[in-house]
Amino acid sequence: xxxxxxxxxxxxxxxxxxxxxxxxxxxxxxxxxxxxxxxxxxxxxxxxxxxxxxxxxxxxxxxxxxxxxxxxxxxxxxxxxxxxxxxxxxxxxxxxxxxxxxxxxxxxxxxx
Amino acid sequence: xxxxxxxxxxxxxxxxxxxxxxxxxxxxxxxxxxxxxxxxxxxxxxxxxxxxxxxxxxxxxxxxxxxxxxxxxxxxxxxxxxxxxxxxxxxxxxxxxxxxxxxxxxxxxxxxxx
Numbered sequence: 001x002x003x004x005x006x007x008x009x010x011x012x013x014x015x016x017x018x019x020x021x022x023x024x025x026x027x028x029x030x031x032x033x034x035x036x037x038x039x040x041x042x043x044x045x046x047x048x049x050x051x052x053x054x055x056x057x058x059x060x061x062x063x064x065x066x067x068x069x070x071x072x073x074x075x076x077x078x079x080x081x082x083x084x085x086x087x088x089x090x091x092x093x094x095x096x097x098x099x100x101x102x103x104x105x106x107x108x109x110x111x112x
Numbered sequence: 113x114x115x116x117x118x119x120x121x122x123x124x125x126x127x128x129x130x131x132x133x134x135x136x137x138x139x140x141x142x143x144x145x146x147x148x149x150x151x152x153x154x155x156x157x158x159x160x161x162x163x164x165x166x167x168x169x170x171x172x173x174x175x176x177x178x179x180x181x182x183x184x185x186x187x188x189x190x191x192x193x194x195x196x197x198x199x200x201x202x203x204x205x206x207x208x209x210x211x212x213x214x215x216x217x218x219x220x221x222x223x224x225x226x
Binding site: 004006032034036041042043044045046049051089091093097098099100101102103104105 | 116143145147152153154155156157160162167168170171203207213214215216217218219220
């Protein structure tokens with residue numbers, strides 16, 4: 001089945017700097033890649049997603065890139081703010097069914 | 113409703129007891145998902161409903177776990193003979209179904225088995 005690996009496990013950046021989180025997936029037929037932000041005690045919140053027919057998508061300070069050949073996708077956050085501090089999860093939807101397979105998460109700390 | 117709601121928010125039970133966890137999806141969403149999240153890990157898929165039927169239950173760990181969605185809206189996850197290893201946050205998500213992939217999560221139910 002699908003396997004998703006996420007790096008780094010923790011990331012500390014200074015306020016205003018950029019943050020990049022990377023994921024790889026194993027199933028070349030996967031076609032949907034969402035990113036979620038999870039704050040302490042809350043459920044995951046969908047922040048951006050990308051489909052396999054698109055290479056890049058941007059929404060204000062957040063962007064996601066997809067390299068289907070290498071089976072990589074990345075989350076880019078620019079001009080980071082303290083409220084960006086949270087755990088971020090990548091996920092992939094494999095060829096069979098609608099279930100999402102998640103990475104292990106990245107703890108992002110934005111220092112002010 | 114405005115979002116996915118789950119009750120209770122916290123459940124503490126003793127080993128061997130039976131528990132039910134409830135999920136109320138976003139109004140109009142035909143697809144409903146249950147995931148389980150252990151501390152420090154990403155959510156793991158349990159079961160997916162399209163309408164009233166379980167379209168994929170491949171993530172249920174064993175036959176102690178069962179879920180229903182009798183009217184195609186509210187779903188209940190049922191766990192029999194709970195074990196300490198069942199302790200986790202149980203998350204519910206819903207989506208519009210069909211070609212719409214976006215899954216929206218509820219706040220979760222934290223289950224603690226003593």
